[in-house]
Amino acid sequence: MKKEFIVISFVSLSLNSAFGAARDQAYRLHNRLASVPPTTEVLNQMETYIKNGNAKDAALKAMDDQNFYNITLKNWVKRWTNVDNSPRVPLNDYVATVIGMVRDNIPFDQVLYGDHLYIAAPTTPVTIPAYNKKDNNQYIELENKFVSLKDNLMRVNQSEVTGVKDTAGVLTTRAAASAFFSAGTNRRMTRFTFMNFLCRDFEAVHDINITDYHVRRDVERNPGGDSRTYRNQCVGCHAGQDGLGGAWAYFDFVDNEIKHTPGTVVAKINKNVLYKDGYVTTNDEWINLWADGQNASLGWPDKTSGKGARELGMMISRSRAFAECMSTRVFELVCVRKPKIDSEKKEIKRLADLFQANDNFSMKNLFAETSILCMGE
Template sequence: METQISANNDPLAAAYLAMEHSAFYDVPLKNFAAPWTNEEQSLFVPLNDYSVTVIGMVRDEVPFNQLLSADLLYQGDPALGLPPYSPANNDHYEALEVSGVPLKDALVAARQSDLNGLPATATAGVITSRQAARAFFIAGTNRAMFRFTLLNHLCLDLEQIKDTNRAADRVRQDIPRSPGGDSRLFLNNCVGCHAGMDPLVQAYAYYDYDEVAGRLLYTPGQVRPKYLINADNFKPGYVTPDDQWDNYWRAGPNALLDWDSALPGRGNGAKSLGVELANSQAFASCQTKKVFKAVCLREPVDSADHAQIAAMSDSFRANNYSLKRLFAESAVYCRGE
């Protein structure tokens, strides 16, 4: 590595060489992904199919814009003699962690549909991992899955993107239009999130988490009951008929998230929604900011930092969405700090 820097004057190659060390995958990369896998955003969670898939995608430089849509999961190599992958428990990944085998050497890619029984068309990368279902499809209304996907992968919370000028025709019945008897609360606050969010969350209408069986449920053609709860809150509200989603935020101020103009902005199911989200400039910028913070151990603080973030975000997209390259470029920029 020293030779790459001094003799060859190639710090980027040196950064790639450093990432060949197994410790990169076992500690910083594991800690990088772990908070995305739980509502508490805690580092202190066992390895699971979500975090291991992130680690494997980085190792193999799988285009990271497939994170939310691919028919892909990583697991431990069957040759390790671990308990087999199960869609109903986390035993495989916990045994992998306990084994101490370096993750750099232990992981193999598999078709998610072969492991969890979903049709390939219903797989959506980490969104349909067991861990994501357990954390974000459990109970509720499936809005949690969307909110935490925004937080983790677009670096945005709903308050930051609310827009009270979008049509409210897809806001579900469970949202009161006059909370506390005051319609202004809905018109000036609630609608700002729900008018855009509810048409997107419709993508998850056939997904749920079975707490008893401990696994993701998928019922094609059958909207989950959670989408129809609390109908008396506003009877004229939207009744979800299927999993067709529309991105109302392609218009108005959230057009600044720079959605891919080559995509239609609508579709059916979690996979196509994952494509929509992960091909936005907001997704690329978010990955860049997260990697910068993980490597440099700080937020960007000045104009030079922000210019670097913008340049790396462009590089990320230009280099086939390689998250590994983002780690290398961040290390080069922050070296010596």
């Protein structure tokens, strides 16, 4: 009898520990995803899901909380919208569009080529300014008045409200144009697209072995009087990025709005003639010279040349590097650290497989699947 009591007590203790663990996991999962603790009702529902082996449903339940959109997603994406990689910027059309696409489960590869823009719905419960392609006032007020972005964003065709015909998802939003098309020669747009969506700055794809026939006239061929510097350093980045740069040939940010001038290359693209025999951009054609050689490992799709922003965005978002980058970014967000051990790195690749193929670029599913990895034992 005594032995039976001990066995029964041990089983009872084990079950209680398991149930307690499920509640802890649910609580942690909600905090990581929604950035706030769950209500008792939600916690109970999530705990039940986990006990029944449905941790993914628990994660999706946590993402029902408006704070997943108003806090977690908003502050995550803000960094992508400025050269300082700072979350301390106002809500803008770039951030709102990512939030809306995740909420509506639009295939996330379209973030770089879809004709999408999210603005405030007419049913928004507070008074805010109308959308204006020349300012950010509507989005500032949405944030200042703590409006639920989950409930009050509406999708519109970006091309219809901005007049830009070659729309490329967030790349042709006002916020992106303000940060990456203003001044300069539009090279920033290529660089920050790689950083944000391929998780690679140009140094990571530096390759001095590709042809330099697309390097523009504003790049010296003998910096400091030594042509070897150009051949062994400068060309490694400029050959690839200038090959892609034609995609932005018709874009500028002028008078507080994005400008698109089909058929007319903006003057700044060909300014500063330091080498008269350099490449002159005459249209919006581009070619991905990084598709061959050492950077073929990024898993580019079959089509590696084209015209304009939309086609470039499509190529980038169909690469293997895009899927792995998004998987890595989500892991770092919900697990609050970088993947460390080999098993976690393998999980990143598995999640990228799901994201790119089976889940049809579902960011919601990627968040749910990833958050389970670090909800604790």
